[in-house]
Amino acid sequence: MIRTLLQTALSGALLTWACIPAHAQPNDAAAQDYIKTLTDMGFPAPKENQLVHIPPTMEDLEDADIHPELKRVIRRGYDLFTNTQQLRGENVFNNMNCSSCHLGEGRMPFSAPIWPAAVTLPDYRGKNGHVNSLEERIAGCFAYSMNGKPPAYGSDNMIALSAYHSWLATGVEMYPKQAIYGRGFPAPERPEELSYSRGKELYAENCAVCHQEDGSGMRVDDQTAYPALWGDGSNNWGAGMVRIFTAAGFIKNNMPLGQPRSLSDQEAWDIAYFMVSQERPQDPRYTGDVKATAEKHSNFHKHSMYGKVRDSDGRLLGDHDNTGSKPFLKPDNIQPRSFK
Template sequence: MFKVHFSVVLATLFTLPVYSQETQSTLQTVLSNAPTIINLSANHPNTLATPAIKDLDASPESDLIRYGRLLIIDTYKQLPNNVNNKLNCSSCHLNEGRVAKAAPYVGMNVVYPKFRSRNAKINTIEDRINGCFQRSMNGQPLATDSVQMQAIVGYMNFLSLNIKSKDDLQGTTGFVTINKELIPNADNGKTLYAQHCASCHQLDGQGLYPNNTYMFPAVAGNQSFNDGAGMARTYTAAAFIKGNMPLGQEGMLTDQQAVDIAYYFSHLERPVFANKANDWPQGGAPKDVRR
């Protein structure tokens, strides 16, 4: 079987730190003991074609990529010092970050660095990842030069091996377009949530974790994202819902239904992001930003 000799192309994507033999051995141990994660979005119809993890070779570089994937799909257990809830990166970045219109990681190598108005700065991909750790994971940032950060970036770059420019993205990034002029109806959202969402995420939004194993993520409460996260914004959450939910019935909801559901669950009790008052320092904050 053909194996991707990732070390051959690695230099064109990012600078790999020099790891000690001890670090390499630790990575191998972590990977050999990695839990089996059920990928509920594996059959998502909008999954992008990417290089396959199974085709990686046995090099240390490939182990780093495998470790990055593990951190994406088992985040809160693998990184307990950085995650203060029970979410994984793949809770939103579906099918291991490979689903179009579910904020895929494919193409991040040509998207970043870029200017983001939320902090009015040029952000690197590491900045963007740490923003997710502080907001979506309600936690603490990774050290930029850490093995964990380099593994996550390496995994994203591996998925993006065939992406050479923004022209190759073909509109796959971000979420679907949603009508932001729609007025949310919280009462209707509560009803629709009970009909279409509660069987997985539970009526109280606390998610489903049978026997302390991850199944369906919390969308409310202390185990969910904080109010500074993108998913705490009505129209951002609605765009995700519209394109991706319910799993197996993607696209069945109207814009209005998605907006109503998003408003309802995003405004349920959740952690507060202490620094959100500093967002959009140059103005222009979207109307659904939490205050």
């Protein structure tokens, strides 16, 4: 009963948006309805030169003129994306699903919809300093956000996830010249000051009912209903969500669930500051010294609290060897690339 109620609440939060038909062109009535739905929810309207894409749904897949075997693989990718916990203990070592961050089955704008990855990769990525493929980008999510080990490149599961990404990008040209509307977790302008204590109070008022006071989230029947935001069940210190601006963008545009953009910019940043100032499993790139690791990856960690002293108690964040429930530090299939 509890599980059913949670699923209903989650799906209901995105119901209005999900009912907009796919494959609409920018000037179609469906596209205009899509944009109106988003603007009515408080999201900005697309700029004149932005690419607006309405990803197809799994219902659209049934009518698609593609090979039945490809349909089966796409369905498998969807299943893995929305229930990544089925890989727990093998590829996933925390309480996260891919859809924990990429809401609306990876289709929701302003919640890092996943289809742009299929049409903008391969591309250079500053996080690891080389050109990444779509599979490598997915692998990074497993290594950091799932605190796990990616499925092998070219494996059935990796191909299925890649196929689902590509299916959602149906109709979009490769390397689009226009900026993509609703891409990523766009953050509001950062306030002059962030408050840990105010963020703690706001978290208790707005977030704890789902994610618990200790940030551990909620699981029902061994399935994640609401993900852990910190602690052993959450992402590790290398995940994109530990960057304050990323967390602030996600919170502003998506939280509380079903009430997007209801928090002020200051409130979103303060909650993000509090959330990313909590401990979590070690960054897989850890060298044995948190300060040295933070410095080595300063282009990433300059935006996080990793290797910094928390104001509330003077704790040096990330100064530990804890890898959560994962019995290793770094996945053996995450390696540098030189193309030489």
